Amino acid sequence: MVQPGDFMRIDDLPLKYDMDLITISPDAPVLRAAEVLNGHNIGALLVCDNSGDLVGIISERDIVRGLSECAPNINDVKVSDLMTPEVVTCGPGDDVNEIMSIMDERRIRHIPVLKDNRLSAIISSRDVMSAMLEDSRSHCKTMSLAYEMVR
Secondary structure, three states: OOOOOOOOEHHHOOOOOHHHOOEEOOOOEHHHHHHHHHHHOOOEEEEEOOOOOEEEEEEHHHHHHHHHHHHHHHHHOEHHHHOEOOOOOEOOOOEHHHHHHHHHHHOOOEEEEEEOOEEEEEEEHHHHHHHHHHHHHHHHHHHHHHHHHHO
């Protein structure tokens, strides 16, 4: 638990790291990306080149936009055609509140976490909200106990 006065850091969140990351190649068909998103029940895929470097991100919204714009030729559309190449990232020591502000400001729901300039994890707005809610519940419980002690 984050102590009062401390700020919650990205590495305080219960994230899936390294080996649990699901990525896709920029050359993969966009329909494959849709299958992977659906099969893993996730909202975004990290796009990595052959050396494992992050080159983009593709979300459900990107695919829906692609379907509406390229419907007749969707079988010819690659991930690189629809992905966002300029990815907002964060680090493990970044302040969760600042990352939440960036997510809100840029209207994005997923941010990759880089550790030592390598892809380490991905956070979603749901991860952040859940952690903040749990932290708030914990603070409320502590305040309740403190109130009972001084009564």
